[in-house]
């Protein structure tokens with residue numbers, strides 16, 4: 001298995017502060033990683049490295065076999081699918097759902113043309129169908145609910161047939177039903193052997209879909225633990241990560257966590 005992502009002693013320093021601090025981490029082809037950590041821990045910074053939108057201040061980052069700093073990122077980026085709220089804000093509100101997904105095939109956030117291939121349209125419809133968005137194809141993106149927007153964005157991220165799929169808090173802001181619907185769909189994607197390698201950032205263990213294989217926990221820019229879910233998802237690790245005593249429980253392939261009552 002080859003490395004999809006390899007960080008070696010990577011630090012990202014801004015205003016004299018290390019947002020990520022000497023991080024070494026590798027993601028192999030086919031793995032599905034969760035990044036867990038409190039607010040401000042450096043999770044999005046790690047995703048921005050993985051998506052080649054940020055370069056290390058020190059250390060080396062290799063994405064899909066290409067070393068950042070020595071590769072044309074405009075060739076690398078189409079190989080990476082990304083869904084994040086920052087990206088959602090850049091998508092034109094007046095485009096339809098189908099157009100929003102289709103424009104990804106051409107590496108754009110805007111610019112609807114009439115000349116899209118029938119093959120591309122077929123693919124866009126198929127991804128939207130898998131994400132339960134078939135009834136919304138002609139709806140304007142700006143009129144969608146939070147959950148519908150997230151599902152559209154994931155379909156959009158899949159459109160370029162990426163080798164690496166990055167999901168930044170895909171379930172944030174969803175109600176319980178919306179979260180469970182999305183988590184089930186992501187679980188199905190995670191178990192699909194033809195789906196790309198995946199890295200998903202979350203604050204909540206309840207949002208970890210079935211089928212995810214590895215977890216990285218980060219706190220104040222430092223990696224606390226990184227490895228297989230079976231060995232690393234423990235109450236002790238989670239408590240260290242979030243800085244208070246937590247009890248982690250597993251039910252089948254899903255997780256819950258709660259703080260211990262105050263004594």
Ligand SMILES: Nc1ncnc2c1ncn2[C@@H]1O[C@H](COP(=O)(O)OP(=O)(O)OP(=O)(O)O)[C@@H](O)[C@H]1O
Nearest residue numbers: 014015019037038039040041042043044045046203
């Ligand atoms: N350009 C920047 N200059 C200075 N500080 C920054 C910059 N970008 C991010 N930070 C800081 O770096 C830290 C890590 O940010 P990051 O967004 O990676 O955290 P996060 O774990 O994703 O947080 P959250 O869960 O709140 O989204 C934060 O304290 C943030 O304020």
